[in-house]
Amino acid sequence: MAKKSSDLDCKGSSNNLWLVKVPKYMSNKWMTVEDGEVGTLKINRRPGAPKPEVIFSLKEELAQKDDGKGSSEAPREHKFVLSGTAGQPMGVFSQTSAADEAGSSSNGALSLEGKVAHRVDCRPVGGENYMKLKKLQVLDAMTPMRTTMQLHRAVTNNYKPVSNHANNLEVERRKKEDGKRSRADPEKVQEMLFSAFEKHQYYNIKDLVEITKQPIQYLKEVLKEIATYNLKAPHKNTWELKPEYRHYKGGETLMEQS
Amino acid sequence: MFTSSCTSGSIDIWKFGATLRHQCFDKYIFSESYKQTNKQNNKRQGGARMAAQSQPSGSGGLQGGLQGPEEFTVKIQKNPLKKYNVMRFAANSKVDMSAWKEANMERETSTMDIYKDETMPEYGEGSEYGRKWREQARQKKYGINKTKLKLEDQPWLLKVGGKGGKRFVGRKEGGINEASSYFVFRQTGNKTFEACPVESWYNFTPQIKYKYLNEEEAEAEFEKRHKVLNYFNIMMKKRLENKDEAETEGETEKNVSARDDLKVREGDESDSDLGGFSDDSDNEAEGKKEKAKTAKKKKDTKGQKKKKKKQKGSDDEALEDSDEGDYDGREVDYMSDEDESASEEEVDKSKVDGTDLKGVDQEMEMSSSEEEEEGEGEKEGEAAEGEKTTEDKPAKKEESDSSSSEDSDVDLESSALFMQDKKEGKLKGKQGRSKKSGKAGGKTGSKGTSRSGSSSSSRASTPAPDGGIGSTLAAAAKKLEQQKGTKRAAEGDSPLPKKARHSRSHDGSGSGTPTSELGLTEESVRRYLMRKPMTAKDLLKKFPTGKTGLNRDQTVAKVTEILKKLNPEKKTINGKIHLWLKS
Numbered sequence: 001m002a003k004k005s006s007d008l009d010c011k012g013s014s015n016n017l018w019l020v021k022v023p024k025y026m027s028n029k030w031m032t033v034e035d036g037e038v039g040t041l042k043i044n045r046r047p048g049a050p051k052p053e054v055i056f057s058l059k060e061e062l063a064q065k066d067d068g069k070g071s072s073e074a075p076r077e078h079k080f081v082l083s084g085t086a087g088q089p090m091g092v093f094s095q096t097s098a099a100d101e102a103g104s105s106s107n108g109a110l111s112l113e114g115k116v117a118h119r120v121d122c123r124p125v126g127g128e129n130y131m132k133l134k135k136l137q138v139l140d141a142m143t144p145m146r147t148t149m150q151l152h153r154a155v156t157n158n159y160k161p162v163s164n165h166a167n168n169l170e171v172e173r174r175k176k177e178d179g180k181r182s183r184a185d186p187e188k189v190q191e192m193l194f195s196a197f198e199k200h201q202y203y204n205i206k207d208l209v210e211i212t213k214q215p216i217q218y219l220k221e222v223l224k225e226i227a228t229y230n231l232k233a234p235h236k237n238t239w240e241l242k243p244e245y246r247h248y249k250g251g252e253t254l255m256e257q258s
Numbered sequence: 259m260f261t262s263s264c265t266s267g268s269i270d271i272w273k274f275g276a277t278l279r280h281q282c283f284d285k286y287i288f289s290e291s292y293k294q295t296n297k298q299n300n301k302r303q304g305g306a307r308m309a310a311q312s313q314p315s316g317s318g319g320l321q322g323g324l325q326g327p328e329e330f331t332v333k334i335q336k337n338p339l340k341k342y343n344v345m346r347f348a349a350n351s352k353v354d355m356s357a358w359k360e361a362n363m364e365r366e367t368s369t370m371d372i373y374k375d376e377t378m379p380e381y382g383e384g385s386e387y388g389r390k391w392r393e394q395a396r397q398k399k400y401g402i403n404k405t406k407l408k409l410e411d412q413p414w415l416l417k418v419g420g421k422g423g424k425r426f427v428g429r430k431e432g433g434i435n436e437a438s439s440y441f442v443f444r445q446t447g448n449k450t451f452e453a454c455p456v457e458s459w460y461n462f463t464p465q466i467k468y469k470y471l472n473e474e475e476a477e478a479e480f481e482k483r484h485k486v487l488n489y490f491n492i493m494m495k496k497r498l499e500n501k502d503e504a505e506t507e508g509e510t511e512k513n514v515s516a517r518d519d520l521k522v523r524e525g526d527e528s529d530s531d532l533g534g535f536s537d538d539s540d541n542e543a544e545g546k547k548e549k550a551k552t553a554k555k556k557k558d559t560k561g562q563k564k565k566k567k568k569q570k571g572s573d574d575e576a577l578e579d580s581d582e583g584d585y586d587g588r589e590v591d592y593m594s595d596e597d598e599s600a601s602e603e604e605v606d607k608s609k610v611d612g613t614d615l616k617g618v619d620q621e622m623e624m625s626s627s628e629e630e631e632e633g634e635g636e637k638e639g640e641a642a643e644g645e646k647t648t649e650d651k652p653a654k655k656e657e658s659d660s661s662s663s664e665d666s667d668v669d670l671e672s673s674a675l676f677m678q679d680k681k682e683g684k685l686k687g688k689q690g691r692s693k694k695s696g697k698a699g700g701k702t703g704s705k706g707t708s709r710s711g712s713s714s715s716s717r718a719s720t721p722a723p724d725g726g727i728g729s730t731l732a733a734a735a736k737k738l739e740q741q742k743g744t745k746r747a748a749e750g751d752s753p754l755p756k757k758a759r760h761s762r763s764h765d766g767s768g769s770g771t772p773t774s775e776l777g778l779t780e781e782s783v784r785r786y787l788m789r790k791p792m793t794a795k796d797l798l799k800k801f802p803t804g805k806t807g808l809n810r811d812q813t814v815a816k817v818t819e820i821l822k823k824l825n826p827e828k829k830t831i832n833g834k835i836h837l838w839l840k841s
Contacts, residue, residue, distance in 0.1 A: 006363060006364035007362055007363075008358075008361035008416070010358045010360065010361055013355050013357075013358045014356045015444065017442050017443065017444050018444075019344065019440060019441075019442060019456070020440065020441045020442070020443050020453070021438055021439075021440055022438060022440070023438055023439075024437065024439060026439075027438070027439035027441070030334050030453070031334075031455070033334050034336065037331050037332065037333055038334050038453070039331075039332050040329055040330065040331055040332065041329070041330040041331075041451055042328070042329050043327060043328045043329075043330065044327035045327075045328075086349070087350050088346065088347065088348075088350075089346075089347040089351060089352075089353040089354070089355060090345065090346045090347065091344070091345040091346075091347075091355045092342055092343070092344055092345070092442050092456075093342075093343055093363075094340050094342050094343070095341045095343065096339055096340045096341075097339050097341075108341075112355065112358065112361070113342065113442070113444070114355075114444070115355040115356060116344075120443070196387075199382075199385075199387070200381065200385045200387040201382070201383050201385055201386070202385070202386040202387065203386075203387045204387065204388065207388055238386060248382055248383035
């Protein structure tokens with residue numbers, strides 16, 4: 001069978017996984033580590049109990065390490081509470097995108113990593129450290145997001161009325177420089193028009209005036225000979241060459257030119 | 259940098275701070291108390307945990323008598339190119355992932371296609387100069403901000419097991435990593451766990467293929483939820499339709515016969531009509547009079563009907579023959595009046611036939627017959643109209659003639675009598691003057707006279723023309739009602755049951771011996787057994803000792819004797835022997 005990008009690789013479907021819900025402060029600590037050990041899990045299978053007792057202890061250095069998010073020292077001991085899946089089928093799949101197309105629109109290679117055997121809650125074992133942490137967290141949450149500030153200068157509106165904007169002046173100046181558009185030789189104008197129509201099929205009259213630099217009246221006279229004016233929807237109010245002058249070939253010739 | 263310029267503001271801030279501190283204090287207390295409770299919990303669970311914690315250092319320990327705690331190292335695997343996602347299925351959906359061999363999963367992009375811009379070539383054929391800039395400027399001008407759909411947020415389409423397999427749609431669940439994070443733990447190799455952060459979470463639900471109700475439809479259905487349908491009504495309508503179809507054929511035949519009847523009675527009817535006209539000859543307001551007349555006429559026809567019914571079933575159609583004004587607003591009354599009699603007839607028939615229908619069926623028959631009658635009546639009316647127009651002309655002549663001669667009510671009455679009589683004597687056109695001869699002629703008239711006489715008398719009893727129509731109409735209607743009532747009482751009670759009983763007794767007693775309902779006789783036993791199969795016990799119950807006057811042993815003895823004589827067939831129904839006689 002041909003491999004498609006949308007195929008889900010089911011090789012790992014029989015793997016049993018844990019889906020562990022971890023408090024934010026823990027995950028922050030964990031994410032500071034680059035591919036390495038974060039702690040140890042002790043699984044104690046007791047003969048009477050249906051489920052094993054699982055204790056996670058955070059690495060010493062990691063617990064002390066500041067993750068840059070306020071909470072300095074985290075409690076080390078955590079209990080993992082296994083709770084099964086309660087009849088709810090859950091799975092884990094992964095998307096692996098090739099290095100060059102990371103973050104692109106493609107989904108990457110899909111593979112089923114396995115099914116969730118247990119949902120696990122990571123609960124801190126209450127202790128001095130944990131209480132300290134919580135206290136910090138509460139205080140942190142209580143600091144107001146917005147505070148008042150005294151300003152030494154009044155904030156005023158930056159925009160003041162202007163009699164003539166700089167942009168307008170610029171346009172006017174350029175117009176003066178160009179002067180009045182003079183009528184060129186009709187053949188020359190036609191040539192200019194043809195070259196313009198080679199690039200695009202439809203033109204607005206204003207654009208053509210810009211391109212040819214001819215007075216609008218005169219330009220219309222010339223256009224009437226070689227082009228037609230569209231009055232209807234898709235290309236309304238545009239000029240296009242009369243069919244006998246047209247020879248568009250797909251666009252290849254134009255691509256060559258441009 | 260805190261404000262101190264505005265005193266009130268600073269006060270506010272101070273207050274705010276105070277409350278904050280207060281809250282903080284509360285929280286702290288809470289946390290302290292929490293700590294205490296936690297400690298208590300710890301004490302409760304103490305033994306086990308302490309043992310567990312002491313494990314790494316100690317060998318064996320208290321708990322590890324059977325099996326020492328295993329120790330694993332947890333490693334974080336962070337691969338920015340590999341993203342882990344959770345797929346969750348509905349609880350109890352019985353999805354067995356470990357059995358999957360072949361699956362296909364892709365993003366649903368059909369919704370994204372809608373948002374795609376219509377493509378236009380940038381160059382060459384079909385391209386428009388400066389379109390892109392213009393479009394951009396336009397969007398900027400109107401403040402249009404197009405939100406781009408992210409592919410990562412599109413739902414997954416999962417197909418399991420190739421063609422004909424199950425299909426699921428996985429929708430992303432938001433905010434999964436907001437307050438806490440999820441990690442996938444996987445045991446790898448020896449004594450290590452690999453932990454991978456979960457990127458996103460998808461809830462997979464079976465793809466719905468069937469058409470479901472949209473919002474409005476669901477609302478409409480919801481409205482219906484407490485509506486109790488009258489199935490009785492529905493069935494009735496249904497049967498009625500069937501009946502109608504069946505009866506249309508029969509009706510056409512009937513119509514033909516009805517028309518024949520009409521012809522036979524033509525002379526009769528026209529006579530009475532003419533008489534009516536001549537009566538009113540001295541009235542100024544003819545239109546009003548005519549209406550009043552119709553009311554009277556009904557009474558007439560009533561009287562006639564009784565006779566005619568006995569002659570023929572379909573006779574009453576011929577009676578509908580009347581003037582143009584007759585149908586004005588009267589029709590319903592008239593019809594309903596007739597219908598009742600007709601339906602009664604129907605019931606009669608049904609009972610005589612022995613088809614003892616009950617409840618709805620009977621009602622249905624009535625209603626269907628009503629409809630039938632209606633249709634026929636209308637047709638008849640149309641046919642009669644043609645005749646009337648011809649008859650009208652001579653009648654009007656009479657009016658003009660008689661207007662001069664008659665003065666008083668008494669005269670009117672008598673004249674009416676005379677005129678009718680004359681007509682019956684075939685003296686059309688000249689009755690007004692020769693009254694006495696007419697009278698004589700009237701006496702000679704056989705059937706028609708009696709009828710016309712009654713009709714004329716009733717006419718005479720109505721108030722003078724000056725009186726409003728309303729009162730006359732009301733009076734007429736009242737009389738009608740009374741007549742109807744008496745008729746019903748007379749007809750409804752005695753004749754029908756009698757007939758029914760009659761027929762039944764005839765059916766039952768071939769020998770013609772007198773039968774008593776209560777007496778324990780061969781006849782009564784035979785009757786019961788013929789009606790339906792019954793057990794001997796039931797049969798004995800039919801003859802209670804109190805009514806027959808015999809004691810139990812006697813009845814039993816007699817019944818057995820009779821049974822031996824009759825020798826009924828034996829049938830076992832529900833394990834009991836039922837006796838019955840074939841008729």
